[in-house]
Amino acid sequence: MKNSGFALTEAGIILVYISVAVVAMSALIVSTHKAAALNARRLKAVEFASGLLEEVLSRRWKEKGDPAVALGCEDGEDDGDKNTFDDVDDFNGWEESPLLFPAGAHAPDEFPAYSRRVSVVYIDSGDIPSVSPTPFKKITVSVFKGGVHLISLSGQRSDH
Numbered sequence: 001m002k003n004s005g006f007a008l009t010e011a012g013i014i015l016v017y018i019s020v021a022v023v024a025m026s027a028l029i030v031s032t033h034k035a036a037a038l039n040a041r042r043l044k045a046v047e048f049a050s051g052l053l054e055e056v057l058s059r060r061w062k063e064k065g066d067p068a069v070a071l072g073c074e075d076g077e078d079d080g081d082k083n084t085f086d087d088v089d090d091f092n093g094w095e096e097s098p099l100l101f102p103a104g105a106h107a108p109d110e111f112p113a114y115s116r117r118v119s120v121v122y123i124d125s126g127d128i129p130s131v132s133p134t135p136f137k138k139i140t141v142s143v144f145k146g147g148v149h150l151i152s153l154s155g156q157r158s159d160h
Contacts, residue, residue: 045150092120
C-alpha cells in the first residue's frame with residue numbers, strides 16, 4: 001500500500017526552510033527600513049541646509065559703504081540674532097539649534113535634534129580658501145542631527 005501523506009521528517013525540513021526564509025526576509029526588511037529612515041533624515045537635512053543657504057545668499061556681499069574685510073558681524077549687529085545680519089559674512093560662525101525660520105520663529109517641535117552651522121570664507125577664483133580678502137566668498141551650511149553630520153551645502157557670492 002502506498003503512503004500519500006507527509007512524513008514527520010519532511011514536515012520538519014519544510015519548517016526549517018520556512019524559518020530560514022523568514023529570518024532572511026526580516027533582516028532585509030529591517031535594513032530596508034533603516035536605509036529609508038536615513039534617506040528621510042538626509043532629505044530633510046537638504047531642505048534645512050538649502051533654506052538657510054538661500055537666506056544667507058539673499059544678503060549683500062559686504063556691509064553697505066564699508067570697506068571692512070573682516071568676516072563676521074559689524075557694529076550694530078547682534079551675533080545672536082540673524083535678523084540683524086545685512087551681509088553674507090555676518091553669518092560666519094552662526095549656529096542654530098533649534099532651527100529658526102528666516103523671520104526668527106522656531107521651527108516645529110518635530111525637529112528638536114537638528115542644528116545648522118554656517119561658515120563663510122574668502123576664496124580665490126579656483127574655489128581655494130584664501131587667507132586674504134578676495135572678491136569671492138564661499139558660504140557653507142552644515143546640518144547635524146543629534147550631533148551627527150548629515151550634509152553640507154555651499155554657495156558663492158562675488159563682489160561683482
